Amino acid sequence: MPADPKRKALDGVRMTDRAAILLMSLGEMDAAEVLKNLGPKEVQRVGTAMSQLTNVTQEQVEGVVQLFLDEVSGRTSLGVGSDEYIRAMLTQALGADKASGLIDRILLGGNTTGLDTLKWMESRSVADIIRNEHPQIQAIVIAYLESDQSAEILAHFPEKVRLDIMMRVAALDTVQPAALRELNDILERQFASSAGTQQQALGGVKRAAAIMNYLESSIEAELMDGIKEIDEDLGQEIEDLMFVFENLSDVDDRGIQALLREINTDLLKVALRGSEPALMEKFFGNMSKRAAELLRDDIEAMGPVRVSEVEASQKEILAIARRMADAGDIVLGGAGGGDSMV
Structure with a gap:
């Protein structure tokens, strides 16, 4: 059977861009309703993709819409909108950990807690809110938020404070409900909310390692020392559990191919500048011969690149890789790779 030209038009289009095309096709009001049910990081990724859409063809729009309709039509008989479908969809899309809080808010009508509201704020603003709080309160906030946001918040604190907070994050296990209620109480009134009645697992050595992965190299080295x-x-x-750019050489070929579909060549070109030959060959070996030759030539022809630019590109690719690992799309290897499968 010949390939559907509409589907063919989507070859090479990232999943995030497909979501952006679909939302742009829905119209403002319907797209807004969808975005209300996404977390801050998902909104940021899709929103960025929407703002960067250019030269979208009619075939691509029709292909995205058709894929969506095919997915929905296969489940309509089970009752689109049922609790089971919503739980399965969100868990598959975001992973069990990220989806759990969102599912509760959608299905149980729960309100966004003060802590969850912090996820939507600029890192400097969050740092200012918790700056004068007890270090244990600061550690709970840092452990609760997404690793990349936590790293940005830590960057706004002095070295000694960062060290104290990270030691406490690594030592955290569970947090009593009273502590979470106290934390919500100290936030601004518009963020206050009930914190629930169960203990919540926060922090730990793996959490500390995840946060460290997102810190700038100079801060990371200073903090590790x-x-x-x-x-x-x-x-x-903590160091053994950290996943750095060079560890991508331990990801299997299928995972590298999936990662390549989510990153653009310009980003990869800068990230590979000065990388170990083995890692460069890992990427080249999972591309077409023509694409590998072009990328190799582009890297060799590049002028001097700031180390900070290389590190920023590498961290961006690592963030994509971690998101894909959380979604079950790839398995990260390296020192902490053994914990990626359950």
């Missing part, structure tokens, strides 16, 4: 001075074993445990 400070942790090792206090507790050498803890510092080594």
Whole structure:
């Protein structure tokens, strides 16, 4: 059977861009209703993709809409909008951890807590809110938020404060309901909300490692030295769990191919500048011969690139890789790769 030209038009179009095309096709009001049910990071990714859409063809629009209709039509008989369908859809899209809070708010009508509201704020604003709070309160906030946002918030604190907070994050296990209620109480009144009645797992060594992955290299090295001075074993445990750009060489070929579909060539070109030959060959080997040759030539022809630009590109690719790993699309290898499968 010949390939559907509408589907063919979507070859090479990232999933995020497909979502953006679909939302742009829905119209403002319907798109807004969809976005209301996404978390801050998902809104940011899709919103950025929507703002960057250019030269979208009619075939691509029709292809995206057709894929969506095919997906929905296969489930309509089960009752689109049923609790089971919503739970399955969100869990598949966001992963169990990220979807759980969103499912509760949609299906149970829960309100966004003060802590959840912080996810929508600029990192400097969050840092200002918690700056004068007890270090344990600061650690709970840092452990609760997404790792990349937590890293941005930590960057607004002095070195000694960062070290104290990260030591506390690594030591956290569960947080009593009273502590969460107290934290919500200290936030501005418009963010206050009930915190529930169950203990919540927060922090730990893996959480500390995830946050460290998002810090700027200079801050990361400085913080790791400070942790090792206090507790050498803890510092080594955190370091073993960290996933850095060079660890992508341990991802299997299928995972690299999936990652390549989500990143653009210009970003990869800068990220690979100065990388280990093995990692470069890993990417080249999972591209077409022509694409690999062009990328290799582009890298060789590049002028000097700031180290900060290379690191920023690498961190952006790592963020995409972690998101894909959370969604179950790829398995990250490296030191912490053994924990990626359950």
